[in-house]
Amino acid sequence: MSEDLFAKEETRKELTRRSFLKLMGGLGLASLAGVTLGGLVAPAGGLVAPAVGYASTLASADVVPIAPDNPSIVYYQEFCLRGSCDACVRVCNEVQTVLGFWDKKVAQEIVCVNCGQCALVCPGKHGLPAIRERDETAVVFDALASPDYHVVVQTAPATRVALGEEFGLAPGTWVAGQQVAALRRLGFDAVLDTNFTADLTIMEEATEFLKRVVKGTYPLPMFTSCSPGWVKFMEYFYPALIPNVSTCMSPQQMFGALAKTYYAKARGLNPEKILSVSIMPCTAKKFEAQRPEMNAASRYWNNSLVSRDVDVVLTTRELARMIKARNIDFANLPVEGYDSLMGEDTGAAIIFGATGGVMEAALRTAYFFVTGVQPPQDLLYFTPVRGLVGIKEASVQINGVTVKVAVAHELKNARTVCDMVLAGNPNGWHFIEFMSCSGGCIGGGGQPRTAVPPTDPIRQARIDALYVKDAAEIQRASYENSEVLALYQNFLGEPYSALAKQLLHTTYVNRGPVV
Numbered sequence: 001m002s003e004d005l006f007a008k009e010e011t012r013k014e015l016t017r018r019s020f021l022k023l024m025g026g027l028g029l030a031s032l033a034g035v036t037l038g039g040l041v042a043p044a045g046g047l048v049a050p051a052v053g054y055a056s057t058l059a060s061a062d063v064v065p066i067a068p069d070n071p072s073i074v075y076y077q078e079f080c081l082r083g084s085c086d087a088c089v090r091v092c093n094e095v096q097t098v099l100g101f102w103d104k105k106v107a108q109e110i111v112c113v114n115c116g117q118c119a120l121v122c123p124g125k126h127g128l129p130a131i132r133e134r135d136e137t138a139v140v141f142d143a144l145a146s147p148d149y150h151v152v153v154q155t156a157p158a159t160r161v162a163l164g165e166e167f168g169l170a171p172g173t174w175v176a177g178q179q180v181a182a183l184r185r186l187g188f189d190a191v192l193d194t195n196f197t198a199d200l201t202i203m204e205e206a207t208e209f210l211k212r213v214v215k216g217t218y219p220l221p222m223f224t225s226c227s228p229g230w231v232k233f234m235e236y237f238y239p240a241l242i243p244n245v246s247t248c249m250s251p252q253q254m255f256g257a258l259a260k261t262y263y264a265k266a267r268g269l270n271p272e273k274i275l276s277v278s279i280m281p282c283t284a285k286k287f288e289a290q291r292p293e294m295n296a297a298s299r300y301w302n303n304s305l306v307s308r309d310v311d312v313v314l315t316t317r318e319l320a321r322m323i324k325a326r327n328i329d330f331a332n333l334p335v336e337g338y339d340s341l342m343g344e345d346t347g348a349a350i351i352f353g354a355t356g357g358v359m360e361a362a363l364r365t366a367y368f369f370v371t372g373v374q375p376p377q378d379l380l381y382f383t384p385v386r387g388l389v390g391i392k393e394a395s396v397q398i399n400g401v402t403v404k405v406a407v408a409h410e411l412k413n414a415r416t417v418c419d420m421v422l423a424g425n426p427n428g429w430h431f432i433e434f435m436s437c438s439g440g441c442i443g444g445g446g447q448p449r450t451a452v453p454p455t456d457p458i459r460q461a462r463i464d465a466l467y468v469k470d471a472a473e474i475q476r477a478s479y480e481n482s483e484v485l486a487l488y489q490n491f492l493g494e495p496y497s498a499l500a501k502q503l504l505h506t507t508y509v510n511r512g513p514v515v
Contacts, residue, residue, distance in 0.1 A: 062082055062083060070114070071287050072284060073133060076132065079124045087453065088118035088131060090121075095412055096411040098112070098113055102236070113229045113284065116131075117438075119131040120443075120449060129449070133286070133446050135321075136313070143277075149275040151187075151188050151190075152188065153277045155191075156279060156282075156441065157349065157350050158440070158447070160176035161174060162281065163179055163330075164331075166320035171458045172463075172464055172465035177333075178331075178335060178336075183319075185328055192255070194251050194278065195345030196481070197255040198251040198352045199481040200487065201358075201504075202362050202365050203484060205224070205225075205362055206495075207369070208248065210366060211496065221425065221429040222244060223432050224245075224433045226251065229445075230414055233414060235511040239511065240422065241421060242508045244421070252285055253309055256289070256297070256309030257309045258487070260297035261296075261503060263341060271297060275307075276312075282315070282441060283445040283446045285446075294309050297309050300502065317446055317448060347469070347470035347471070351466050353442050353462070354440045354462075354466050355409040362431070364476070366398065371399060386467070388438075390408065393406050405429065406432045408433070409437065409440055417432060439459035
């Protein structure tokens with residue numbers, strides 16, 4: 001880069017920073033000086049133990065029960081090694097602590113958090129697993145062939161370090177550009193990026209956290225809400241902790257709501273004719289998309305003809321099948337970039353795919369929100385929350401205040417952390433990230449079955465690729481995303497505004513048994 005271009009780039013960054021600080025001026029978060037962060041602030045009514053009716057004994061089963069109408073996964077009995085294999089039962093009971101932790105005397109349903117980890121470990125027969133994601137590729141092919149729809153697609157960060165495995169590439173191979181090229185060749189009208197709304201999630205989530213700290217209107221510790229398997233687990237087993245969960249929708253759902261409002265307006269499109277598709281590493285995203293709460297665009301337009309925010313969720317494996325069905329030579333595709341308006345990202349968004357990534361991204365932005373200066377190097381390489389340890393803890397100094405954080409992945413570890421919070425939060429955590437799957441989204445139930453069962457070396461290779469890409473980015477914090485800033489300036493107003501809360505925030509459901 002020439003000196004002149006470098007100077008222009010520095011000027012652009014400074015103007016962006018000034019614009020952002022002006023934008024943040026009304027949030028009342030200029031300083032944490034004098035604020036005391038205590039331990040847990042109890043939800044209304046005080047802390048209560050988990051609802052009566054939870055059991056810790058393994059249910060009598062040799063296969064995980066799957067309801068016929070499960071939106072995420074399907075059971076094919078003819079491919080099951082029933083009687084000689086219990087891989088699905090063990091992962092659901094021992095790793096996710098779902099099967100066997102629900103008293104069948106009071107349960108009114110087959111309890112499933114839709115994480116799909118059973119699909120990853122199932123050996124099956126004839127090379128085909130007995131448990132698979134619910135395939136929706138035909139729906140998408142039909143939509144792409146129809147002139148009636150403008151079909152937009154978003155891609156999650158974890159897909160770009162795993163999709164290549166379906167085409168013989170090594171785990172962790174970065175294939176974001178080839179994925180974009182493949183989606184264009186499949187016929188999508190716009191190829192956009194979930195990373196855009198990952199950065200947006202951080203803007204909203206960091207603001208929410210600081211408002212909780214300053215105003216004390218909601219309890220601490222605050223929990224992340226990006227993982228729909230974790231959210232449903234919490235609704236089933238720890239409904240007393242619902243007030244602790246961030247109200248932010250996941251990046252997938254924020255994107256869906258904006259695709260049919262902000263994007264529709266900017267592109268002059270009828271929101272009724274937009275079909276929103278997401279490419280996710282996660283089978284639980286299929287469940288999340290059909291939750292009745294995830295209909296923000298319809299409420300915004302007051303129009304029942306605007307369909308749900310995300311119409312179809314495809315796993316990484318489903319996208320691979322579509323690419324193969326159209327005989328696209330994936331490995332030799334050119335590297336192409338995302339479309340504009342909702343296609344820019346930062347390094348902070350990229351690391352969302354790894355356990356600890358959401359926490360690290362949030363701390364980078366929270367530090368800037370409070371201090372007005374760029375986060376230090378130790379927050380750009382925040383190693384205490386990285387890696388495959390099940391529960392990680394760290395602390396950060398911001399303006400003389402110590403913020404204590406924790407990270408948990410796999411639901412057995414989430415259970416341990418939730419039990420500690422209910423016991424009075426003895427470690428004094430203020431902010432906790434939860435991911436339902438091992439390694440975070442990179443180990444999601446819809447990822448390639450490169451090894452059955454999955455291995456830590458494969459998970460680590462995917463994680464490493466995300467951090468390498470983050471380190472190489474010029475913009476590594478969410479508030480540096482110029483398209484996100486434009487969204488606030490031109491549409492939302494500011495983080496946590498009335499319109500932001502309408503489109504980007506949600507509520508949760510107590511799924512605990514009635515006794």
